[in-house]
Amino acid sequence: MADAKTLTVPKGATGVLVFADGSAVFGRGFGAVGEAVGELCFNTAMTGYQEVMTDPSYAGQIVTFTFPHIGNVGTNLDDVEADNPFALGCVVRQDVTEPSNFRNVEPFDQWMKENGRIGLSGVDTRALTRMIRLKGAPNVVIAHNPEGNFDLAALAEKAANWPGLEGMDLAIEVTAKESRLWKDGVWKLGHGYAKDEANSPLPFRGGAGGGGHPDGTAPDNRPHVVAIDYGAKNNIFRNLVKAGARVTVLPATATYEQVMEQNPDGVFLSNGPGDPAATGEYAVPVIKKVLEADKPVFGICLGHQMLALAAGAKTVKMHQGHRGANHPVKRLSDGLVEITSMNHGFAVDSDTLPANVKPTHVSLFDGSNCGIELTDKKAFSVQYHPEASPGPQDSFYLFQRFVEGLK
Numbered sequence: 001m002a003d004a005k006t007l008t009v010p011k012g013a014t015g016v017l018v019f020a021d022g023s024a025v026f027g028r029g030f031g032a033v034g035e036a037v038g039e040l041c042f043n044t045a046m047t048g049y050q051e052v053m054t055d056p057s058y059a060g061q062i063v064t065f066t067f068p069h070i071g072n073v074g075t076n077l078d079d080v081e082a083d084n085p086f087a088l089g090c091v092v093r094q095d096v097t098e099p100s101n102f103r104n105v106e107p108f109d110q111w112m113k114e115n116g117r118i119g120l121s122g123v124d125t126r127a128l129t130r131m132i133r134l135k136g137a138p139n140v141v142i143a144h145n146p147e148g149n150f151d152l153a154a155l156a157e158k159a160a161n162w163p164g165l166e167g168m169d170l171a172i173e174v175t176a177k178e179s180r181l182w183k184d185g186v187w188k189l190g191h192g193y194a195k196d197e198a199n200s201p202l203p204f205r206g207g208a209g210g211g212g213h214p215d216g217t218a219p220d221n222r223p224h225v226v227a228i229d230y231g232a233k234n235n236i237f238r239n240l241v242k243a244g245a246r247v248t249v250l251p252a253t254a255t256y257e258q259v260m261e262q263n264p265d266g267v268f269l270s271n272g273p274g275d276p277a278a279t280g281e282y283a284v285p286v287i288k289k290v291l292e293a294d295k296p297v298f299g300i301c302l303g304h305q306m307l308a309l310a311a312g313a314k315t316v317k318m319h320q321g322h323r324g325a326n327h328p329v330k331r332l333s334d335g336l337v338e339i340t341s342m343n344h345g346f347a348v349d350s351d352t353l354p355a356n357v358k359p360t361h362v363s364l365f366d367g368s369n370c371g372i373e374l375t376d377k378k379a380f381s382v383q384y385h386p387e388a389s390p391g392p393q394d395s396f397y398l399f400q401r402f403v404e405g406l407k
């Protein structure tokens, strides 16, 4: 790294990361040509780069993958957590190779290009990760230009002028704009995604009042979960279906009245990008009313943070965050350790939990809060991702616990 004002672009460099302080890391660009500004984070998962790139919680972020072989299994139509990638770009060690996998439909670099996402390869990602660990997640510009023409000083200025994720509400940008019925169960090799027959095809059995089949037969008696989408990962909804719920998804901006119109047995609060405190401005009043109405609530990640905010706790920005697929979490009720998937840069401040909020899970990496339960309501949430995608499935029991509790 060196000063952008005095730096020259090394021969053969077609991609660069430029930091707000003027330093730069060069490599080879792939995917889309152009530039993007955001927060640089790292993810330690060894599989699941397509799920990571399409997780809407990565909006506003550029992901450094610590696993060196990214792109080697290409991309497919199934391993997506949303219709498009939301991470702005990624930084990888090895150049992306020809895909080698029976499920591949499109090479990773081409998929990145088609989706307007910038990649940078040939980077010492270990050094970059250590730097993020030491100094915290920096604001950067990632740029790709096949001719190697970069105005480094201008890019450094752009990184410096970016306001950062703190105080930024991104859920409003990535949430589904319309309410919809969820129609998939979980994926199985040789079968693909299970079809949630009762919710498919439209018109539906579910929705307001529980309903029944349009022909008047076979009422759908499964508990009805109304899920508020702050930038949700699809696999959360698939797991709710697997656990026995029918699911209606509402936009982040749904009012309390719109939630209740759906006649929910329980309300689910999804993951999502950005600062929970900024998102909470419109979401928290709705969640408070849902709690007052004694509706059972389950939240994941951003949903966890917003349940905590609604209960009167505070959230804080973390130094470098947690992103990976092997994070150990201790369940406080019995000391059992769950290996979990994580992706968060903010956390619930455990020192601010009101008396009626009991911590239920804690990170074994840094002791940060990973779960809460309201002692006077049927409401709980976790900071990590029981839906995996990518990652272990140790924590599926949380979906079962929620759905069983609605019957």
Ligand SMILES: NC(=O)CC[C@H](N)C(=O)O
Residues within 6 Å of the ligand: 057, 270, 271, 272, 273, 274, 275, 276, 300, 301, 302, 303, 343, 344, 345, 346, 347
């Ligand atoms: N995956 C998530 O829901 C992330 C929540 C929040 N945006 C954070 O970074 O902490």
